[in-house]
Structures are given as structure tokens and as C-alpha cells.
Amino acid sequence: MAGVKTKLNFAISGFPEFTPEVRDVERRWLSLLADVFESYGYANIETPSVETVQTLASKGEDVDKEIYALTRLAAIGETTSAKLALHYDLTVPTARYVAKQHGNLTFPFKRFQMQRCWRGERPQEGRYREFTQCDIDVIDQDTVSLSYDAEMLEMAVVALTRLNVGPVKFQVSNRKIMDGLATHLGLPDGTLLARILDKVEKLSTEKLSERLTTELGLDAAGIDTCISFCKIKGGPDAIATGLDALGISNPDVDAGRDALCNLLARVEKSRPKGFIIDGDLAISRGFDYYTGVVYEARFIDFPDYPSICAGGRYENLVGQFMKRKLPGVGISIGLTRIFTKLLSESLLETGRRTPTEVLVAGDESLTAAEAEALAAEIRATGANVEILPDVPRLDKQLKYANDKGIPYVWIIRDGVHQLKDMTSGVQQAITVEAFAASRA
Amino acid sequence: MAGVKTKLNFAISGFPEFTPEVRDVERRWLSLLADVFESYGYANIETPSVETVQTLASKGEDVDKEIYALTRLAAIGETTSAKLALHYDLTVPTARYVAKQHGNLTFPFKRFQMQRCWRGERPQEGRYREFTQCDIDVIDQDTVSLSYDAEMLEMAVVALTRLNVGPVKFQVSNRKIMDGLATHLGLPDGTLLARILDKVEKLSTEKLSERLTTELGLDAAGIDTCISFCKIKGGPDAIATGLDALGISNPDVDAGRDALCNLLARVEKSRPKGFIIDGDLAISRGFDYYTGVVYEARFIDFPDYPSICAGGRYENLVGQFMKRKLPGVGISIGLTRIFTKLLSESLLETGRRTPTEVLVAGDESLTAAEAEALAAEIRATGANVEILPDVPRLDKQLKYANDKGIPYVWIIRDGVHQLKDMTSGVQQAITVEAFAASRA
Incomplete structure (x- = not known):
């Protein structure tokens, strides 16, 4: 490419x-x-x-x-x-x-x-x-x-x-924190809140505020809380500090935060170079069925x-x-x-x-029956083998192998067998036994 | 089963x-x-x-x-x-x-x-x-x-x-023969004829005759020809003899018959014991797009x-x-x-x-972190390894391995490592090095 x-x-x-x-x-x-x-x-x-x-x-x-x-x-x-x-x-x-x-x-x-x-x-x-x-x-x-x-x-x-x-960036959150935010805001549950905040990256602040007002009845303070909430990102400390600063604490928030912070601390050791694994409370995924950890990853x-x-x-x-x-x-x-x-x-x-490793080819002296019998013998060694039928001219057979990227052509001319390496161009005498031995 | x-x-x-x-x-x-x-x-x-x-x-x-x-x-x-x-x-x-x-x-x-x-x-x-x-x-x-x-x-x-x-029975025909039959019967092409004769096994002779009459306008002689045609089955000789006996010969019939008889003769040598590969002119497949050989196979x-x-x-x-x-x-x-x-x-x-080959298990002395670190080490030898988290009792872990058909349980008790073969019940001392060597 x-x-x-x-x-x-x-x-x-x-x-x-x-x-x-x-x-x-x-x-x-x-x-x-x-x-x-x-x-x-x-x-x-x-x-x-x-x-x-x-x-x-x-x-x-x-x-x-x-x-x-x-x-x-x-x-x-x-x-x-x-x-x-x-x-x-x-x-x-x-x-x-x-x-x-x-x-x-x-x-x-x-x-x-x-x-x-x-x-x-x-x-x-x-x-x-x-x-x-x-x-x-x-x-x-x-x-x-x-x-x-x-x-x-x-x-x-x-x-x-x-x-x-x-490199890939993983963003992780926990729906329990979202549920706790919903409780904090006086909402019956976090489903609709999660659906709306899931759009935080796509919607303007204005549009997001409008949805929070019309669909959830939030006031300006509630909207501010949501917007600040979505900005809480980073490692375990940043998540804990962010939630503390927002002043939200209830059983759901605390359980979600503990699970998220423990998870982030735990996976940190298996993080490959170049990868980021961060907490990000804005992440909620579009599906209503999530109740705990939620993951999302993007190309950095x-x-x-x-x-x-x-x-x-x-x-x-x-x-x-x-x-x-x-x-x-x-x-x-x-x-x-x-x-x-x-x-x-x-x-x-x-x-x-093509998966073909060997094309069995030859000049006019090679009959179809001979070519097939030989192909079957080579195939029995475990190689992928094909024949190009009804093509008498050897140059066409070589062109086909070249076009398909077949690595070897087994050429029979007047009963003499040679294996041509299509990459190097080297051609040398071959037998099925020698070929099988070379693969063993 | x-x-x-x-x-x-x-x-x-x-x-x-x-x-x-x-x-x-x-x-x-x-x-x-x-x-x-x-x-x-x-x-x-x-x-x-x-x-x-x-x-x-x-x-x-x-x-x-x-x-x-x-x-x-x-x-x-x-x-x-x-x-x-x-x-x-x-x-x-x-x-x-x-x-x-x-x-x-x-x-x-x-x-x-x-x-x-x-x-x-x-x-x-x-x-x-x-x-x-x-x-x-x-x-x-x-x-x-x-x-x-x-x-x-x-x-x-x-x-x-x-x-x-x-054992499987292959039935082979050639649509050209069907086309030739259509020509012989004075029909414009073989498509509709093939569609109807494709039902020869499913329809009664009466119902088949009715469709041949109403849809193709065939007379009694034409219907008889079709029914006899569908009975032509067997090896190359039976196919050739059957068509000769019916007295149908035209370029399509002859081309189809030659191709079919050659094919049957050719594949006879690769037919495994118990398999049948027969010509069967009733075979036409339900698709309109076939124009030459048609194959169908059933369990004998x-x-x-x-x-x-x-x-x-x-x-x-x-x-x-x-x-x-x-x-x-x-x-x-x-x-x-x-x-x-x-x-x-x-x-x-x-x-x-389950693909799991080794369950890492232990008594209460085994910490989750130790179990995970060991699982990762064993996994690095190329084995499929899992841990059953939050299950402190060893008997439950062994039951899980047994229920899932996991062949080996790596048991750690007070720092002593043993590998239990779940099939034989034999349990012996093990190290990751010895395990890796046994797989090499």
C-alpha cells in the first residue's frame, strides 16, 4: 500500500x-x-x-x-x-x-x-x-x-x-457515579442524564444546557454541576479530587469512585508505552443497560x-x-x-x-494428468498447490504466478523438474522428497 | 453426546x-x-x-x-x-x-x-x-x-x-443436456423445463405431467420423454446408452453428454470408498443461472x-x-x-x-495479585490460563475446573506449587520452567 x-x-x-x-x-x-x-x-x-x-x-x-x-x-x-x-x-x-x-x-x-x-x-x-x-x-x-x-x-x-x-487512549468511568450525580440533582435515576451527557463532546454547551433544562428540568446550578462533572478526568487522584471539589458525595458516587479509582490504579502497571488509560466522568456510553464500569477507547x-x-x-x-x-x-x-x-x-x-505456495507449470510436453498427479504429490507434503489448466505457454504460467504473488513455480520441461523461487529468480533441480524435506 | x-x-x-x-x-x-x-x-x-x-x-x-x-x-x-x-x-x-x-x-x-x-x-x-x-x-x-x-x-x-x-452420494448432470432436451421438445430454452424437472422427486407423476402440459404445452409423448429422461442415471456408459435409447441428439445434448461422461470418468479415480459419484439427468438445481455441469450431494x-x-x-x-x-x-x-x-x-x-488449559488455584494463602502474576507467567509460555477470582475455597475451584473440562489445575498451597492432571487425578510438583519445557 x-x-x-x-x-x-x-x-x-x-x-x-x-x-x-x-x-x-x-x-x-x-x-x-x-x-x-x-x-x-x-x-x-x-x-x-x-x-x-x-x-x-x-x-x-x-x-x-x-x-x-x-x-x-x-x-x-x-x-x-x-x-x-x-x-x-x-x-x-x-x-x-x-x-x-x-x-x-x-x-x-x-x-x-x-x-x-x-x-x-x-x-x-x-x-x-x-x-x-x-x-x-x-x-x-x-x-x-x-x-x-x-x-x-x-x-x-x-x-x-x-x-x-x-497508540490508544482508554477513557473509563463508572455509571454509579452518574447515578449518584442524578440523585444529587434530585432526578429519579441516571438513565436520561447519561443519555444526554453522552453527547457532551458532540453538542455545544448551549444545546446541552437546553436539553438538561427541557428534558430534566435542571436549573442553572444543576447545569453547571453537570458541565463541571464532565470535565473531571485523569488518574485516581484527579478523579477523587474533582469529585471532592464538586462536593458530591452519596453512596452511589462513593461506590463508583472507589471502583473506578481501584481499577485505574490496578491497570496502570499493564499500560503499554504510548497508551493512555484515564478516568473520564463524561464517558457514559449510549446504552441504557450499563450499571457499573464503562470503557471507551480512541486512536490517539x-x-x-x-x-x-x-x-x-x-x-x-x-x-x-x-x-x-x-x-x-x-x-x-x-x-x-x-x-x-x-x-x-x-x-x-x-x-x-493467494494461499498458493507452488504453481506446477510446464511446457507442452507436460500432460494435464501428469501435472495433476504431481500437484497431488506436492500437496500431500502439506503445501498449497495449484495448476493453471489449458495454458500451454510457460511464460503465461510464470506471469500468472507473478501476478498472484505465488512464491514458487515447479517447472517441468522434457521431464526435468526445477523449482523457481519467484522472489530471487533462482531456479534449481527439485524432487518431491527434497521439497518435503525442506519443509520439515 | x-x-x-x-x-x-x-x-x-x-x-x-x-x-x-x-x-x-x-x-x-x-x-x-x-x-x-x-x-x-x-x-x-x-x-x-x-x-x-x-x-x-x-x-x-x-x-x-x-x-x-x-x-x-x-x-x-x-x-x-x-x-x-x-x-x-x-x-x-x-x-x-x-x-x-x-x-x-x-x-x-x-x-x-x-x-x-x-x-x-x-x-x-x-x-x-x-x-x-x-x-x-x-x-x-x-x-x-x-x-x-x-x-x-x-x-x-x-x-x-x-x-x-x-458416505455421500454425488449426483451430477449438465444443463446443456436439459437445454438440448428443450430444443428436442420444441421449447425456446431450458429454463422453465429445468425448474419443473427439478421438482421430479417432490411431485407426483400426475402433478408433474400437469405442470409440463399447462406451463410448457407438452403433449403425452413429450411428457413421456421427460419422465424417461429423468430416469437416466449412473456412470458414463449408462448416461450415453440412456440418451441413445431416448433418441435425443443435437449439439447441446451431445456437448453436455460428452462433458458429463468425461467428468464422471475423470473423478472415478478419486472417489473414496463408500462414496458414490453418479450421473443423474434429473438433477438441474433450482437456480436459473446454471449453464453447464450441475452437482448435488446427499447423505447415503x-x-x-x-x-x-x-x-x-x-x-x-x-x-x-x-x-x-x-x-x-x-x-x-x-x-x-x-x-x-x-x-x-x-x-x-x-x-x-473452554479453551483454558490451566486454572491457577489455591487456598486462602494465595493473594489475587500473586495468582494474577503467576497466571501471566504461565500464559507467557503459550498456554491458555485463567483464575477464578473471589473464590477462596479450593474445592469450588476444582469443581469449576471439572465442570468446564479444564485439563490442569495449578494449585498453590502455602507457597508450594503442584500441577493436578484433572483426567488422571495425578498431582505433582511444578515450576513455570518445567511447565514450559513440557510444552516445548
């Missing part, structure tokens, strides 16, 4: 697709992420792409608008109401899955899930209508250890470091690009689908969002155009 | 989901299939789940009815016409992909694709609304070598053998179960999306259909419930 910005050009706006050499890199990423998640004992699952509308809806105002419902094409135009829809994240489907599969699972249930999600939003840089999310979550019965809040963050950091995506080099990693703790999500309380905590890595950004900034090295 | 039939029980009818230990087997299958396809030089791609309705529609009467269109939930009830829909196979999307990416690809373009597809059909045994297909196709410019007709079949046979799915032990593998040659599919002619041939392995059948017949060995 030679340092030139790659223009992403999709057949349908918002629905990414890649050439084989780019897909090869994406596959390596998926494999590497799976390795990291498995190294911490997380098992892979997949859930259907589809859930009932009832399962998906009412989890946050922005996402509700973006749900893609399914209708059989034959029924379009009929006044049917949609019952099924494509999932927009992997957290809600997993909560439903845990409720359904409860009797078949051992708790704490630690799973990773790497699947496509869909949101009918306006496509723009980093925002797609179809994208792959890589999620890790742990769900337990009755309570889920606070240690997992740290484990999630640690795994995300390890994963992003291994993917070599460049592209601060205006949307968040590349996010998650949090949810105490009551599974409980919506079954009677028992099964709290969880998880983090989601926005694979497509990260991958396409590095791709368009030419920060990725392209992969292989 | 101990020889007992597993009842598949999904949250939403027609949308499969599996427990982690079953998903583990499905993942191994996907990896194994990828290895087979790569060993023949096929590169992986993925296409979006979504195509335009225009791209997907009008490829076959049955499938058109089953297309799932996407509508934003907010727009349900409005009289909008759907523009986007979920793909029902991977052939049409790949043809569209090749047209779009034409300038970025090297031909012959050999790709494999393992993705979910969706069809809004009535769920029943082997028929799901969401399912994973594993497709191999080769698409070339102007012509695609007939050798690939054999390579597809060979790869499918190798793949199914490696998956150890039991479950002859009434739907086809588990299918495909064919299409000369004009890519041409619908660009001006140039790019013919192709491919075969699709119905992963979900095969997998769920073996699962429900208890013919699969369950996989791992």
Missing part, C-alpha cells in the same frame, strides 16, 4: 468488502484476537444475526432508530409489523443467549464473539451499516467479580497492542475518529430475559472501524493474494 | 445457535475446510451480507419468494419499497463482487467463502432461515477450463471425507434429508453486472445442514467447553 491513502470504495455504501489480499490481513487479525481471548480462557460462541424486535428495542435512543428489521420481500407493502431484526451489537444477543442456554453453561461464563452487526445509520468515516465486532464478556450468577473489570481492560490493551494499531493519532473499543458492566440485562439475576461485564473491539482506518491511512501491510 | 439423539432447540425457530462445546466443533470444521480449499490455491473473501434487491431477485422462482428484505424499524408501516436484502447464497454475491472488483483481481480468480446466508422459508429438518455455506468457485475471463468442473468435485469429496460426515444414510452440497457452472452470471463475459463454476458445502444433522444423530464428538 506504499504510503498512499487507500480510498475505500464499496459496492453498497456502508457495507465494506475487501480484495483477497486485504481480507487475508483481516483474517489474521481475527485469528490473533481469538488467540488473545483464548489465552485468558474465553470460549467462542456465535449467536444468530437475528433477534426478536422485542429483545433488541428500548436499549438506548440512538440505536433503536438504527435497527434493521427483516421482512420477506414478498410481504413488502403489506401492513405487517416486523417481528425479527438484525442485531446492532453482541451484548444484547449474548444476554438473551445466556438466558436461553442457562442450564447448559458453567458460570462464570466467559465467552468471546466475533460477528457482524448492523446499524441503519448514515455511512461516514468509521461508521458502517455492516461491521464486525469482537466482544469479550463474562457473565456470572448473582454477582460478577470486580476483577473482571480489570481483566477486560487488560485483554483489550493486549489485543490492540498485538494488532499493532498504534486520530482523536476525532469514533471510538474503536467500548464496553461496560451490566447488572440487569440478562434479567430481562429470565427471572434470575446474571450480571456481566464486557468490552467490544470495533474490528471493522479500526481495520478500515488503518487501511485508508496506508498503515497496514497487505497480505497474500 | 453419548449416542443419544440431540434435540436442537433454538431461541428463534430456524436460527441455529450452539453451546460453546458444539461451537468448538463447528470452528474446527471451518478451519479444516479452509485448509482444504487453500491447499488447492483458493483465497478467502467475504462479501457483505446485503445486496441490492435488483442483484438478488429473478435467479429462480423458489428463492425469490424467500428473500429477506431490510427495512429500518423506524420506517416499518411506511409504504417504502425495500432496496436492500440479505443474500440467500454466496454465488450471486460473488458474481457481483467480481464485477465490482474486476480491476483488482487476477484471473482465473479462485476464491472460497464461508458465510451465513438467509432464506425466509418454513423451518424444518435441515432447512434453516440462517445457515452457513462454504463455497468454492473459480471465475475466469471469457472461458473457464472444464478441468475446474472436476476440481470442484474433487475438493468437495476431499472436504467431506476430512469432515468425516459418512439419510436419503430423504435435503442436499448437503450443490453447485454448477454459470456462463452468464457475472455478465449481468458488467459488460464482459466472466464464466464460473463452483460448489457449495451446506455446513449448517450437515453439522446439525450429525449433531442431532449424535454422530459428532463434542469439543471443548
Whole structure:
């Protein structure tokens, strides 16, 4: 990709697709992420792409608008109401899955899930209508250890470091502090407050104040408190000092602050060079189901690009689908969002155009049956091998190998076998036995 | 799964989901299939789940009815016409992909694709609304070598053998013979004839005759010819003899017969024990786009179960999306259909419930920080390691390891390290160095 910005050009706006050499890199990423998640004992699952509308809806105002419902094409135009829809994240489907599969699972249930999600939003840089999310979550019965809040963050950091995506800034908060702020402001709960303050980076102070007044009935002092609250950022000391200065203290604020400060202190030791992991009370994430820690991460080099990693703790999500309380905590890595950004900034090295390692080629003296028999023999050594059928001229076969980036061409001319290294151009006598030995 | 039939029980009818230990087997299958396809030089791609309705529609009467269109939930009830829909196979999307990416690809373009597809059909045994297909196709410019007709079949046979799915019967025909039959019967082309004869196994002779009369205007002699035609099955000799006996010969019939008989003769040598690869002129597949060889495969032990593998040659599919002619041939392995059948017949060995190899455990003397530091050290040797936080009692930790099938528990008691083999129960002194050496 030679340092030139790659223009992403999709057949349908918002629905990414890649050439084989780019897909090869994406596959390596998926494999590497799976390795990291498995190294911490997380098992892979997949859930259907589809859930009932009832399962998906009412989890946050922005996402509700973006749900893609399914209708059989034959029924379009009929006044049917949609019952099924494509999932927009992997957290809600997993909560439903845990409720359904409860009797078949051992708790704490630690799973990773790497699947496509869909949101009918306006496509723009980093925002797609179809994208792959890589999620890790742990769900337990009755309570889920606070240690997992740290484990999630640690795994995300390890994963992003291994993917070599460049420096990343994590911002962490705790919804309990937001709930405590709501109590302090005389509001019944923190849901609507969190929804509004989640927009603090996008809205002007004027617009934010207007929403706080009209939707929550806050007065000027309350609005000031909210705005100051959102500016509290930094390490454990900065968070504690900031909250003290604001003069907010109640059981929720104190519990949230302690959890957040402990977490920040704990993960500091696993922070790689160049990464930032800060508290930031403005972070609340757009989903209503978070109840504890919330995470968000961005590229340090592209601060205006949307968040590349996010998650949090949810105490009551599974409980919506079954009677028992099964709290969880998880983090989601926005694979497509990260991958396409590095791709368009030419920060990725392209992969292989083909998995073929050896092209069996020859002049007119080589019959198709001979070529096939030899290819099968070489394949049996564990190599990926192909033949270009119906192409008698050797130069065309060599050009094909060159165009596809096939590293070796096994050339048979008048019964003489030679292996040509396409990188160095060196050509030398070869036998299947010698080839097999060279791979062992 | 101990020889007992597993009842598949999904949250939403027609949308499969599996427990982690079953998903583990499905993942191994996907990896194994990828290895087979790569060993023949096929590169992986993925296409979006979504195509335009225009791209997907009008490829076959049955499938058109089953297309799932996407509508934003907010727009349900409005009289909008759907523009986007979920793909029902991977052939049409790949043809569209090749047209779009034409300038970025090297031909012959050999790709494999393992993705979910969706069809809004009535769920029943082997028929799901969401399912994973594993497709191999080769698409070339102007012509695609007939050798690939054999390579597809060979790869499918190798793949199914490696998956150890039991004996399979492949039925192969060639659409050109069907086209020739249409000419012989005085019909303009073979499309509608193929659609009707595709139902020969499902419809009574009476019902079939009725459709041939009303939809194609065939007389009794024509109907008899069709019914005799559909009975022509077997090896190259049986096919040639059968067509001679029917007295049909014209350029299409002869070209199709030669291609089919050559193919059957060629693949005979790679046929594994227990597998059948037969010609069968009744096979035409439900898609209108096939123009040459057509394949279909079924379990020999479950002859009434739907086809588990299918495909064919299409000369004009890519041409619908660009001006140039790019013919192709491919075969699709119905992963979900095969997998769920073996699962429900208890013919699969369950996989791992967790990837964890070592649980770090201890009595009350072990601190969380010590456990984490040790887990990180063991993880650095390449092992998958976890800790069960906040569980002080060792018996609970051992029970957890046992329930999840974790093979080793690293037990620390009063600073003494022992590794317990959960299968044998043997427990012996261990160090990280000794553990690393045992894995090397």
C-alpha cells in the first residue's frame, strides 16, 4: 500500500468488502484476537444475526432508530409489523443467549464473539451499516467479580497492542457515579442524564444546557454541576479530587469512585508505552443497560475518529430475559472501524493474494494428468498447490504466478523438474522428497 | 453426546445457535475446510451480507419468494419499497463482487467463502432461515477450463471425507443436456423445463405431467420423454446408452453428454470408498443461472434429508453486472445442514467447553495479585490460563475446573506449587520452567 491513502470504495455504501489480499490481513487479525481471548480462557460462541424486535428495542435512543428489521420481500407493502431484526451489537444477543442456554453453561461464563452487526445509520468515516465486532464478556450468577473489570481492560490493551494499531487512549468511568450525580440533582435515576451527557463532546454547551433544562428540568446550578462533572478526568487522584471539589458525595458516587479509582490504579502497571488509560466522568456510553464500569477507547493519532473499543458492566440485562439475576461485564473491539482506518491511512501491510505456495507449470510436453498427479504429490507434503489448466505457454504460467504473488513455480520441461523461487529468480533441480524435506 | 439423539432447540425457530462445546466443533470444521480449499490455491473473501434487491431477485422462482428484505424499524408501516436484502447464497454475491472488483483481481480468480446466508422459508429438518455455506468457485475471463468442473468435485469429496460426515452420494448432470432436451421438445430454452424437472422427486407423476402440459404445452409423448429422461442415471456408459435409447441428439445434448461422461470418468479415480459419484439427468438445481455441469450431494444414510452440497457452472452470471463475459463454476458445502444433522444423530464428538488449559488455584494463602502474576507467567509460555477470582475455597475451584473440562489445575498451597492432571487425578510438583519445557 506504499504510503498512499487507500480510498475505500464499496459496492453498497456502508457495507465494506475487501480484495483477497486485504481480507487475508483481516483474517489474521481475527485469528490473533481469538488467540488473545483464548489465552485468558474465553470460549467462542456465535449467536444468530437475528433477534426478536422485542429483545433488541428500548436499549438506548440512538440505536433503536438504527435497527434493521427483516421482512420477506414478498410481504413488502403489506401492513405487517416486523417481528425479527438484525442485531446492532453482541451484548444484547449474548444476554438473551445466556438466558436461553442457562442450564447448559458453567458460570462464570466467559465467552468471546466475533460477528457482524448492523446499524441503519448514515455511512461516514468509521461508521458502517455492516461491521464486525469482537466482544469479550463474562457473565456470572448473582454477582460478577470486580476483577473482571480489570481483566477486560487488560485483554483489550493486549489485543490492540498485538494488532499493532498504534497508540490508544482508554477513557473509563463508572455509571454509579452518574447515578449518584442524578440523585444529587434530585432526578429519579441516571438513565436520561447519561443519555444526554453522552453527547457532551458532540453538542455545544448551549444545546446541552437546553436539553438538561427541557428534558430534566435542571436549573442553572444543576447545569453547571453537570458541565463541571464532565470535565473531571485523569488518574485516581484527579478523579477523587474533582469529585471532592464538586462536593458530591452519596453512596452511589462513593461506590463508583472507589471502583473506578481501584481499577485505574490496578491497570496502570499493564499500560503499554504510548497508551493512555484515564478516568473520564463524561464517558457514559449510549446504552441504557450499563450499571457499573464503562470503557471507551480512541486512536490517539486520530482523536476525532469514533471510538474503536467500548464496553461496560451490566447488572440487569440478562434479567430481562429470565427471572434470575446474571450480571456481566464486557468490552467490544470495533474490528471493522479500526481495520478500515488503518487501511485508508496506508498503515497496514497487505497480505497474500493467494494461499498458493507452488504453481506446477510446464511446457507442452507436460500432460494435464501428469501435472495433476504431481500437484497431488506436492500437496500431500502439506503445501498449497495449484495448476493453471489449458495454458500451454510457460511464460503465461510464470506471469500468472507473478501476478498472484505465488512464491514458487515447479517447472517441468522434457521431464526435468526445477523449482523457481519467484522472489530471487533462482531456479534449481527439485524432487518431491527434497521439497518435503525442506519443509520439515 | 453419548449416542443419544440431540434435540436442537433454538431461541428463534430456524436460527441455529450452539453451546460453546458444539461451537468448538463447528470452528474446527471451518478451519479444516479452509485448509482444504487453500491447499488447492483458493483465497478467502467475504462479501457483505446485503445486496441490492435488483442483484438478488429473478435467479429462480423458489428463492425469490424467500428473500429477506431490510427495512429500518423506524420506517416499518411506511409504504417504502425495500432496496436492500440479505443474500440467500454466496454465488450471486460473488458474481457481483467480481464485477465490482474486476480491476483488482487476477484471473482465473479462485476464491472460497464461508458465510451465513438467509432464506425466509418454513423451518424444518435441515432447512434453516440462517445457515452457513462454504463455497468454492473459480471465475475466469471469457472461458473457464472444464478441468475446474472436476476440481470442484474433487475438493468437495476431499472436504467431506476430512469432515468425516459418512458416505455421500454425488449426483451430477449438465444443463446443456436439459437445454438440448428443450430444443428436442420444441421449447425456446431450458429454463422453465429445468425448474419443473427439478421438482421430479417432490411431485407426483400426475402433478408433474400437469405442470409440463399447462406451463410448457407438452403433449403425452413429450411428457413421456421427460419422465424417461429423468430416469437416466449412473456412470458414463449408462448416461450415453440412456440418451441413445431416448433418441435425443443435437449439439447441446451431445456437448453436455460428452462433458458429463468425461467428468464422471475423470473423478472415478478419486472417489473414496463408500462414496458414490453418479450421473443423474434429473438433477438441474433450482437456480436459473446454471449453464453447464450441475452437482448435488446427499447423505447415503439419510436419503430423504435435503442436499448437503450443490453447485454448477454459470456462463452468464457475472455478465449481468458488467459488460464482459466472466464464466464460473463452483460448489457449495451446506455446513449448517450437515453439522446439525450429525449433531442431532449424535454422530459428532463434542469439543471443548473452554479453551483454558490451566486454572491457577489455591487456598486462602494465595493473594489475587500473586495468582494474577503467576497466571501471566504461565500464559507467557503459550498456554491458555485463567483464575477464578473471589473464590477462596479450593474445592469450588476444582469443581469449576471439572465442570468446564479444564485439563490442569495449578494449585498453590502455602507457597508450594503442584500441577493436578484433572483426567488422571495425578498431582505433582511444578515450576513455570518445567511447565514450559513440557510444552516445548
